[in-house]
Amino acid sequence: MHALKPTQRSHGVARRTPVYVVCSPRARVGKTLVARLLIDFFRIESRPVAAFDINRNEPSLADYFPGSVIKADIVKTKDQMALFDSLIINDGIGKVVDVGASAFEPFFDVAQQIGFSAEARRRSVQPVILIVSDVDRSSADALSGLQRRFPDVALIAVHNEAAIGAYRMGMSGQLRIPLIPPVLKGVVEKPTFSFANEPAGTPSLLDAWLKQIFVQFREFELRLLLKELSLQMRA
Amino acid sequence: MTKPTVIVVGADKGGVGKTTVARSLLDYFTANHVPTRAFDTEAPRGTLKRFHADVTEVVDITAVPDQMRIFDTLGNDEHKVTVIDVRAGLMSPTLRSLRDIGFLEAAKKGQLTFVVFHILGPSIASLDEIAETATFLGDARYFLVKNFINNTSFFEWDAATYNSYFKKIKDAVDITIPKLNEMASEQVELASVPFLSFVANKGSNGQGASYSFVLRGYVRHWLGNVWAEYDRIKLTDLVGAGKVSILQTAQNH
Numbered sequence: 001m002h003a004l005k006p007t008q009r010s011h012g013v014a015r016r017t018p019v020y021v022v023c024s025p026r027a028r029v030g031k032t033l034v035a036r037l038l039i040d041f042f043r044i045e046s047r048p049v050a051a052f053d054i055n056r057n058e059p060s061l062a063d064y065f066p067g068s069v070i071k072a073d074i075v076k077t078k079d080q081m082a083l084f085d086s087l088i089i090n091d092g093i094g095k096v097v098d099v100g101a102s103a104f105e106p107f108f109d110v111a112q113q114i115g116f117s118a119e120a121r122r123r124s125v126q127p128v129i130l131i132v133s134d135v136d137r138s139s140a141d142a143l144s145g146l147q148r149r150f151p152d153v154a155l156i157a158v159h160n161e162a163a164i165g166a167y168r169m170g171m172s173g174q175l176r177i178p179l180i181p182p183v184l185k186g187v188v189e190k191p192t193f194s195f196a197n198e199p200a201g202t203p204s205l206l207d208a209w210l211k212q213i214f215v216q217f218r219e220f221e222l223r224l225l226l227k228e229l230s231l232q233m234r235a
Numbered sequence: 236m237t238k239p240t241v242i243v244v245g246a247d248k249g250g251v252g253k254t255t256v257a258r259s260l261l262d263y264f265t266a267n268h269v270p271t272r273a274f275d276t277e278a279p280r281g282t283l284k285r286f287h288a289d290v291t292e293v294v295d296i297t298a299v300p301d302q303m304r305i306f307d308t309l310g311n312d313e314h315k316v317t318v319i320d321v322r323a324g325l326m327s328p329t330l331r332s333l334r335d336i337g338f339l340e341a342a343k344k345g346q347l348t349f350v351v352f353h354i355l356g357p358s359i360a361s362l363d364e365i366a367e368t369a370t371f372l373g374d375a376r377y378f379l380v381k382n383f384i385n386n387t388s389f390f391e392w393d394a395a396t397y398n399s400y401f402k403k404i405k406d407a408v409d410i411t412i413p414k415l416n417e418m419a420s421e422q423v424e425l426a427s428v429p430f431l432s433f434v435a436n437k438g439s440n441g442q443g444a445s446y447s448f449v450l451r452g453y454v455r456h457w458l459g460n461v462w463a464e465y466d467r468i469k470l471t472d473l474v475g476a477g478k479v480s481i482l483q484t485a486q487n488h
Contacts, residue, residue: 077418081449088448114452 015225016126017090022158023099023107025142026134027058030160030177033188034132035061035098037177037210040195041217048093052083054107055100063191074106084116090124104142108149117153126224130175132158154224175216181205239310240348240474241338242318243330247364249323251356252382254282256412257320259461260352261287262431264316266462269476272314274305276329277322285427288439296321296329306338309347316474326353326364330371339373348473349375352410354382359392365400376473377404382412384420384457410464419453422446430458 022035035051039061042049051069053061062069070086072079087095099107111117120127129146133139139157147155161179180188184206187193195210244257257273261283264271273291275283281293294301296319309317321329330351333339342349353368355361365379379401401407423433426446434455438444465471 077416077449081418081447084449084452085447110449113456114449115455116452119448119452 016124016228017092017094018221018224019087019095019097019120019125019127020130021097021099021107021127022130022132023104024132024134025101025104025138027101029132029134029139029163030158031100031132032061032064032098033162034130034158034160034177035096036064037195037213038096038130038217039065041214042094042096043196044214050086050093050095052087052095052097054083054097054103056102058100058102060100061096061098064194066191074103074110080110080114084110084114087127088116088119088123088125108146112149117150121152126154126228128154128156128220128224130156130158132160132163134163156220175220176212178209178212180209184209237310237315237475238345238347239314240316240350241309242316242350242352243321243326243333244318244352244354245321245326245329246354246356246361247324247326247367248356248358248361251354251361252384252412253323253354254286254320255384256352256354256380256382257283257318258286258430259412259458260318260465261290262429262458263462263465263470264318264474264476265429265431267471267476269316269471269474270314271316271318272312273318273320275320276325277320283320286429296325296332302332302336306336315476327367327371330368334371334373339371339375343374349373350473351375351377352380353377354380356382359396362392362397362400366403369404372404377407378468379407379409380412381409383414384412408468410468412464413457413460415457416450416453419450419457422450423454430454434458 020035020038022031022038024031032055039049039051051061051065053069053071054074055061056073060071062071070082072083074080074083083097087097117127119125127150129150131139131143131146143155143157146153156175158175158177160177162177188195188206195206242260244253244260246253254275254277261271261273271290273283273287274296275281275291275293276296277283278293278295281291284291284293292304294304296302296305305317305319319329338347339349341347351368351372353365355364368377401409423430426433426438426444428437428439428444432438432441433444433446434451436444436446436451
């Protein structure tokens with residue numbers, strides 16, 4: 001598997017191999033933006049990361065990381081194998097999966113049918129589902145459905161302020177993507193743009209915006225780690 | 236001596252998945268710790284033997300010496316259940332032979348348990364087989380198996396037609412075998428191992444294998460559904476044993 005290169009040397013922190021699944025049953029709510037942010041969060045933190053694009057007929061992650069993203073058509077068994085057989089490996093490489101709206105149901109149907117969450121737990125892989133909210137209740141309903149289907153998987157609701165009037169899903173662990181400064185919007189949306197390649201420490205609007213998001217990423221990683229430690233101590 | 240059980244898996248038509256059902260039964264009994272042996276009547280090739288070599292013998296069921304090997308040994312050894320995978324075209328002749336040698340009479344007297352898994356194909360010819368089979372059944376427990384594993388097409392016959400045939404046999408029960416993902420099915424064929432070994436990622440000699448997690452997941456899910464059907468008909472009770480879940484089995488296997 002081809003992992004996207006980190007930007008600095010690794011810190012060597014031992015943890016379960018994380019698999020972040022960014023999804024929504026609705027298109028154009030900012031899933032790919034969240035996936036890009038996660039990938040660059042890993043790279044800036046000097047942690048290896050691999051990316052998977054499960055979009056069909058939508059703007060996708062592969063456009064931003066050409067040649068570095070594994071694309072999969074979730075309805076094809078061969079592609080399911082390329083995807084899930086990689087996601088289940090505890091190799092210390094973080095995985096980010098961008099699940100397009102049209103792939104939402106088939107992706108989770110396959111994951112449930114093949115017993116992904118149980119096998120992930122057995123192999124010390126940590127799946128985390130980030131579900132991006134929409135203007136209506138559909139994302140909240142989808143989130144409840146996922147909670148029922150995958151009760152032992154961490155679920156995080158993402159409130160993207162750019163999606164006007166996005167429905168706030170009432171649950172703890174919500175991640176907030178602040179409105180991107182209008183002057184930066186065009187820059188960030190360019191396929192050649194990478195958050196990780198911006199000069200570090202440069203005081204800028206972009207840095208300030210990123211800092212707000214990356215702090216939340218660190219917080220939820222810490223929460224997951226603490227939960228894991230607490231479970232291990234109890235066992 | 237425990238009462239032996241003989242399970243005949245057959246159909247007169249070929250290509251309807253008899254051996255697949257026989258394999259799923261052997262896995263089911265393995266999982267439930269029921270000592271089982273099998274006879275593969277597809278002499279000399281033996282497809283069932285390829286998957287379950289340790290418990291399977293290839294026999295010519297039309298030959299008297301082989302009939303003796305099967306039926307004269309019932310209850311003589313440690314095997315509680317005998318599964319006979321009857322090759323295409325031999326279902327009716329086999330049942331006729333069983334009647335002629337007094338096997339059906341022994342079942343009637345309660346000396347053994349006789350179970351028939353009649354595998355139905357999608358064509359109307361399969362339904363005609365039911366009527367023919369009915370004349371031999373006596374006191375057998377009769378299960379009509381609608382097998383979707385190898386076929387994506389709908390069954391040609393409608394519910395009313397099916398029911399008219401179904402009612403010809405007293406106490407007949409139907410079982411549905413769902414479709415298994417084609418690639419998963421192909422990979423198990425290539426691996427030539429029991430479904431249970433494939434799920435547990437084991438090769439033919441019990442060594443670790445590297446089958447796809449996705450395909451193993453599909454097989455586990457499918458096998459779970461098939462076994463749910465066997466649980467529904469209380470198959471372990473029928474042969475006098477308890478039952479175990481598929482997850483538990485895969486973990487122990």
